[in-house]
Amino acid sequence: MKDTVLQIENLTMQFGGVVAVDNFSMEINKGEIVALIGPNGAGKTTAFNAVTGVYQPTAGRITLLDENITGLRPDEVTLRGIARTFQNIRLFSSMTVFENVLTAHHLRRTAGLFSATFRLNKAEEKRMREDTDALLKKVDLYDLRDEMAVSLPYGKQRLLEIVRALATRPKLLLLDEPAAGMNPQETDELGEFIRRIRSEFDLTVFIIEHHMNLVMKISDRIYVIEFGKQIAEGTPEEIQNNQAVIDAYLGGGDEL
């Protein structure tokens, strides 16, 4: 069980004079839940965006299951098996819960524009709809199927965003602060949910999170970055007792 799903080698992201991510390397093995933590502005989301193709890396190499995906477009990255959620929820606001998840099936279409318009792809369309309903039932969102996505309570919206990402059938799921704005109970449920989908959907999970309780509870390994550089890596216990991490979170070690 030591197959590497995602490998980041010497990733550097530079915006003008600012180095947001500096020579950062990491790897995630199949079935792991790996967290990336660090103070605000440490470069966590930038690293995510480089992996998912939103940004072109200044330097470095990103490999998904032995395939080089450095510099691919976001839709190409998704097609190869990385799905993500966003720090600020980005659901399709004109669509229902059902349509949001259904839209995520579009990437596996085989029908062209013409045959889709003239309904020559009935079987495929039917399968997409059935898969969507099956997925919604599996994650207990079926009751909300026909609600507008943006009218859901906040916690459900976060959940729906994860489900929508699952509908692209990813091998690796990237969650960008999924617990942001959630109360402790919702956060607990989210932790359970992430563990559940990992086993049910045979996933590998890469998560950015600020809720330390959640991170410590669900992560197999944790990477810590500060100012774009890795300062620690290890199991939750190791990280909790790591002096560099404590310094980063409590403020500069020099003054101690």
Next chain:
Amino acid sequence: MKKKLDLPHLITVLIIIAVYAGVFVMEQTMAPTSMIFTVLKKGATYALVAVSMNLLNGFTGIFSLGQAGFMLIGAYVFSIFTIPVDQRPIVYQYYNGGLIQFTMPFFLAMILGGLVAALFAFLIGLPVLRLKSDYLAIATLGFAEIIRTFFQWDKLGPITNGSNMLRLFPTFNDFNIRNANGEVVVYLSTLVPMIISGICIAIILLLINSTYGRAMRAIKDDEIAAEAMGIHLASHKQMAFCVSSFFAGVGGAMLAMYQTTVQAKSFTTAMTYEILLIVVIGGLGSVTGSVLASFLFVAASEWWLRFLDQKQYIGGHELPLMRNGFRLVVFSFIIMIVVLFFRQGIMGTKELPDLFRRKKTTEGGSAK
């Protein structure tokens, strides 16, 4: 896409059938010069162009202002290929009868007009669709202006007749069925354009409700999220742009048939704005709204407000303000009120079947 029609859709289908049947009966019984037929013909034409613009602006979120340009291409291609060969010396009198010496059936020429418009859209789309919002609007607007000038270019005269009028091609009146003496037996000059327009709009609706239509709506809602769901932005925008332009081209051909003459200088930016206005009044993201607004818009500008342009008397006193051009003042005023107080348009994002559904309490319309 259930096999069985649910009640709201059934009512919608019945309404549409009733409208077509009503138009057919009216055409046989009323004087063909009645203003209502003018409104229906031009309204059907504008409805198609408005829906095609809505596909871009309302459903895909691409703010394009090139519609008049694509209509021009459709109108020109249609008329160039349908003028009867024996009439060409008259039409192309300054260009020795023109270069093209064959004609096509009107139906094929109409589709060709759409295809040429779509081809132009494809080529323009390659650079232009990389731009966002305002920049894209300016670029497409510029394109429409260039096309307008280009088609009037003297060197293209043997094909486009330069800045002269194209005429003597088939018009809506040719849809009427005549007997051997040339008397009209069955009037179809309003029904056929409405059917052509209806079929085209139905195709656009099918597209909107297909998996590609959902992808386009996703792009409108959130480009970043759409891309993260594996939707290739450039190719889907290009599809929407080409399909929209195809139907704008067909609409242009219909406009040519309605007007009976075509001249490049009449496809102005103002025409695009008229269409945009119809789309906004009807509701960005509602096909039903675009159709309703087209007929209302045409009826108001061509018919209901006409009396404002004439001198009116009440008890021998001439009313002030009523003179040529006052109609447009009132018209602009109405539009300002609509835009200020009814931002969602007539329909918002609702379609006709939605009106027959029981209101859901949980639905919260977004106030964008």
